[in-house]
Amino acid sequence: MVDSVNLIEDLLRYILVFIIGLSVISSLTFSFINQEVFFFGNKLIGYMTLIYLIIVTMIGVVTAYLLLQRKKAGRIISMLFFGYLFIEVLITNICLGYSLMPSPLFTTGLLISLILILTK
Numbered sequence: 001m002v003d004s005v006n007l008i009e010d011l012l013r014y015i016l017v018f019i020i021g022l023s024v025i026s027s028l029t030f031s032f033i034n035q036e037v038f039f040f041g042n043k044l045i046g047y048m049t050l051i052y053l054i055i056v057t058m059i060g061v062v063t064a065y066l067l068l069q070r071k072k073a074g075r076i077i078s079m080l081f082f083g084y085l086f087i088e089v090l091i092t093n094i095c096l097g098y099s100l101m102p103s104p105l106f107t108t109g110l111l112i113s114l115i116l117i118l119t120k
Contacts (some may be wrong), residue, residue, distance in 0.1 A: 008117065012112050016078055018066045019109045021083070026062045027053055038092040056085075075116045082109035 033035065037049045044052055064083050066074030093101050096112040 005119075006069065009116065013067045013070070013074075016109060016112050016116070017067055019105060019112075020060045020064045020067075020081070021077070023105060023109075024057050028057065042095075070120070075113060075120070079113035079117055082106050083111055084086070086110050111115055 027037075029064070031049055031053050035049050036043055037043045037052055038044070059077075059081055063074060065076045067078060068074075086102060086109075089103045089106060090100065
């Protein structure tokens with residue numbers, strides 16, 4: 001029983017690391033194509049985009065490292081990381097006039113982080 005719980009927990013942690021990696025790689029790729037990003041509905045252009053993406057990337061890398069090291073702080077930081085990205089996407093969509101559309105990627109990351117926190 002304990003082994004199956006640890007297996008599921010490890011699987012969820014690896015899924016979170018994959019989602020963080022996918023998020024970081026996709027945002028960095030898009031920044032090279034079009035150097036603009038929305039930050040709570042405000043458009044950042046040029047070097048401000050790169051600063052924002054470097055900060056988000058560094059937080060994502062630290063979070064992934066802590067998750068791989070099985071630190072409890074990794075679970076908490078991953079919930080805060082995905083919670084921030086989830087809320088930021090919602091606010092940006094509302095400010096740009098789109099409907100209330102959450103990101104499936106960040107929603108999945110937030111839910112898995114919450115499950116990991118609740119299980120321990």
